[in-house]
Amino acid sequence: MPASSETSHDLTLSGIRKQFITPGHEKVTALDGIDLAVEPGTLVSVIGSNGAGKSTMLSAIAGNLLVDSGRVLIRGEDVTAMPSWRRIQRVSRVRQNPQDNMASTLTIEENFALALAGKRGRFALRRPGRVKIREIAAEKLKPLGMGLEDRLSAVSGMLSGGQRQAIAVAMASLGSPAVLLLDEHVAALDPNSAARVHEVTERIVREQRITTLMVTHDMSHALEHADRLLMMHQGQIVLDLAGASLVGVTPRDLQERFAALSGGSLSDAALLSADPGPTKEQVIGRV
Ligand SMILES: Nc1ncnc2c1ncn2[C@@H]1O[C@H](COP(=O)(O)OP(=O)(O)OP(=O)(O)O)[C@@H](O)[C@H]1O
Numbered sequence: 235m236p237a238s239s240e241t242s243h244d245l246t247l248s249g250i251r252k253q254f255i256t257p258g259h260e261k262v263t264a265l266d267g268i269d270l271a272v273e274p275g276t277l278v279s280v281i282g283s284n285g286a287g288k289s290t291m292l293s294a295i296a297g298n299l300l301v302d303s304g305r306v307l308i309r310g311e312d313v314t315a316m317p318s319w320r321r322i323q324r325v326s327r328v329r330q331n332p333q334d335n336m337a338s339t340l341t342i343e344e345n346f347a348l349a350l351a352g353k354r355g356r357f358a359l360r361r362p363g364r365v366k367i368r369e370i371a372a373e374k375l376k377p378l379g380m381g382l383e384d385r386l387s388a389v390s391g392m393l394s395g396g397q398r399q400a401i402a403v404a405m406a407s408l409g410s411p412a413v414l415l416l417d418e419h420v421a422a423l424d425p426n427s428a429a430r431v432h433e434v435t436e437r438i439v440r441e442q443r444i445t446t447l448m449v450t451h452d453m454s455h456a457l458e459h460a461d462r463l464l465m466m467h468q469g470q471i472v473l474d475l476a477g478a479s480l481v482g483v484t485p486r487d488l489q490e491r492f493a494a495l496s497g498g499s500l501s502d503a504a505l506l507s508a509d510p511g512p513t514k515e516q517v518i519g520r521v
């Protein structure tokens with residue numbers, strides 16, 4: 235029986251390690267002992283420089299790769315050895331590029347049909363009919379306020395990146411997964427669309443209280459939307475802020491913390507965000 239602290243969390247990672255062997259036979263430690271417990275309904279932002287291990291951590295949770303050691307628990311159930319196709323009812327993932335999240339040659343409605351089929355499992359005896367699928371899709375899309383519920387017959391590839399990513403998040407929320415994984419899901423969008431998709435994402439995860447891990451390089455977004463913020467570096471979680479410790483933290487503070495923790499220069503820290511915003515001294519100087 236799992237301990238009660240594990241059953242009361244939607245997600246528990248303990249001692250996760252993962253090494254890759256490069257084509258040049260070098261060992262890369264992508265995850266170096268990750269311990270994490272996330273309470274239900276928490277929106278966690280995950281930041282860190284390129285190669286820090288963020289996507290590998292999400293893959294370990296989704297089951298897209300098997301870890302070398304450690305355990306992954308979802309709602310107290312040990313899924314460490316469970317393949318990704320069996321985790322699909324527990325975990326949803328939205329990737330950076332819209333074409334990876336849906337079939338561009340299919341309509342919105344057809345993509346919803348596929349997503350629903352995946353969520354229901356291949357052994358589901360009764361599949362929803364077309365009318366029901368349209369009803370479910372419209373019900374999911376209407377609250378986004380983008381008019382997509384009136385375009386269910388539109389071919390997905392003809393939609394903008396922002397529209398497709400908003401649909402991807404809506405589809406990912408089907409069946410109320412225990413954990414939603416967002417891997418830089420707005421990074422390929424222009425700033426206005428990115429802000430819109432963030433807004434839509436937050437609405438969906440808050441309304442459905444879905445435990446969410448959101449990887450982003452945009453520290454303003456990371457701070458604006460999160461209940462908790464993790465910073466990763468060299469396969470480890472080097473900073474974990476929540477509650478009072480997160481209040482009033484600025485992108486600049488994060489860059490400074492990153493520089494201090496990684497022993498890196500500010501130019502390394504700049505990898506975390508294109509625009510860290512003004513320093514406190516600059517703000518004071520403007521007044
Ligand atoms: N399939 C793989 N084979 C070999 N090395 C890999 C593989 N996947 C990831 N790595 C290595 O593992 C480390 C962590 O990679 P990961 O993709 O998790 O980083 P990330 O934090 O998501 O970075 P980014 O911000 O660039 O997306 C990197 O050094 C990367 O090169």
Ligand SMILES: [Mg+2]
Nearest residue numbers: 288289290417
């Ligand atoms: Mg990544």
